[in-house]
Amino acid sequence: MQVSKLRLVVAGVAASICAFSISASESLVETGEQQAAVCKACHQVTPDGIAIVGPPLWGIAERNIASFPGFGYSDALKAQSGSWDEASLDAFLASPSTFAPGTNMVFPGVENPDARKAIIAWLATKNDIPANWYASESAVEVKPLGDGILVPDDNMALVAASCSSCHSLHLVVQQGLSKESWDETLEWMVDEQGMDPLEPEDHEKVLVYLATHYGD
Ligand code: HEC
Numbered sequence: 001m002q003v004s005k006l007r008l009v010v011a012g013v014a015a016s017i018c019a020f021s022i023s024a025s026e027s028l029v030e031t032g033e034q035q036a037a038v039c040k041a042c043h044q045v046t047p048d049g050i051a052i053v054g055p056p057l058w059g060i061a062e063r064n065i066a067s068f069p070g071f072g073y074s075d076a077l078k079a080q081s082g083s084w085d086e087a088s089l090d091a092f093l094a095s096p097s098t099f100a101p102g103t104n105m106v107f108p109g110v111e112n113p114d115a116r117k118a119i120i121a122w123l124a125t126k127n128d129i130p131a132n133w134y135a136s137e138s139a140v141e142v143k144p145l146g147d148g149i150l151v152p153d154d155n156m157a158l159v160a161a162s163c164s165s166c167h168s169l170h171l172v173v174q175q176g177l178s179k180e181s182w183d184e185t186l187e188w189m190v191d192e193q194g195m196d197p198l199e200p201e202d203h204e205k206v207l208v209y210l211a212t213h214y215g216d
C-alpha cells in the first residue's frame, strides 16, 4: 500500500479562485456542501449518523477531538487536546497528516483556504445548536471540485466526489484506459483499496466519463 507515498505527491483537493462571486452566508454553506461531497465517502453527517470509515460528524462543534463514543480513533488523533473549532478544523482539513501525524484519515487535504472555510461553515450547521463559525463571513469564490483538473461535463462533479477522497485527481487524469479497463480499475479500487462500491447508475456514469475523456 503506497498511500503515504501518494500523500507526498498529491496536490490536495483542487479548488481555487474563479471569476464569479457568491455573497450570502447561505451561499457559503451551499458552497461548503458541494465541497464536502468528498467527505461523505467516509463520514455520515445526519443527526442519527453512525460511524462508517470515519466517525459521524453531526454535533462536531460541541465535541472534544476524538471523542465520539466507541469509535476506534488513532493514537495520533487521541493525542490532540481540546475541542473542534474553526482554527483546529482549518488546520486539520488543510493537511490531516500534518495536524496529527499518523492519523487514520487518509485524505490528502483541502488546499484552498476558501474551500476549507466553506466546508467549516457548512459543518457548523450540522449541530443541534448550529455553531457560529464564520457567521460574519459571506463572500467566497471557490471552483467546483475537480475544476481545473478534470474535463468539465455533466458528470465531472460526480467523478470528483467519487475519486478524490483517497488520492489526487491528478492520478486519474494521467491514465488513458478503455472503458473495460477503467471498470477493472474501479473493481480493484473496491476490492483492494477500500472504496465503497458506487450505485450502479453512478458507476456507469463514472465509467462513461472516464472512458470518454481518459480513454485509450
Ligand atoms: C478516506 C476517508 C475519509 C475522508 C475522505 C474524510 N475523512 Fe474525516 N476522518 C476519517 C477517519 C478514518 C477519521 C478518524 C481519524 C483518526 O482516528 O485518526 C476522520 C476524522 C475526522 C474528524 C475528527 C472527528 C472527531 O470525532 O474528532 C473530522 C472533523 C473529519 N474527519 C472531517 C472530515 C471532513 C470535513 C472531510 C472532507 C473534507 C473528511 N473528514 C474526509 C476518514 C475520512
Ligand code: HEC
Residues within 6 Å of the ligand: 001, 002, 003, 041, 162, 163, 164, 165, 166, 167, 171, 172, 175, 185, 186, 189, 193, 194, 195, 196, 206, 210
Ligand atoms: C477508498 C480509497 C480510494 C478511492 C475512493 C479511489 N481510489 Fe484510486 N487508488 C486508491 C489507492 C490506495 C491507490 C494506489 C494504490 C497503489 O499505489 O498501490 C489508487 C490508485 C489509483 C490509480 C492508479 C492505478 C495504477 O495502476 O497506478 C487510478 C487510475 C485510480 N486510483 C483511479 C481512481 C478512480 C477513477 C476513482 C474514482 C472512481 C478512484 N481511484 C477512487 C484508493 C482509492
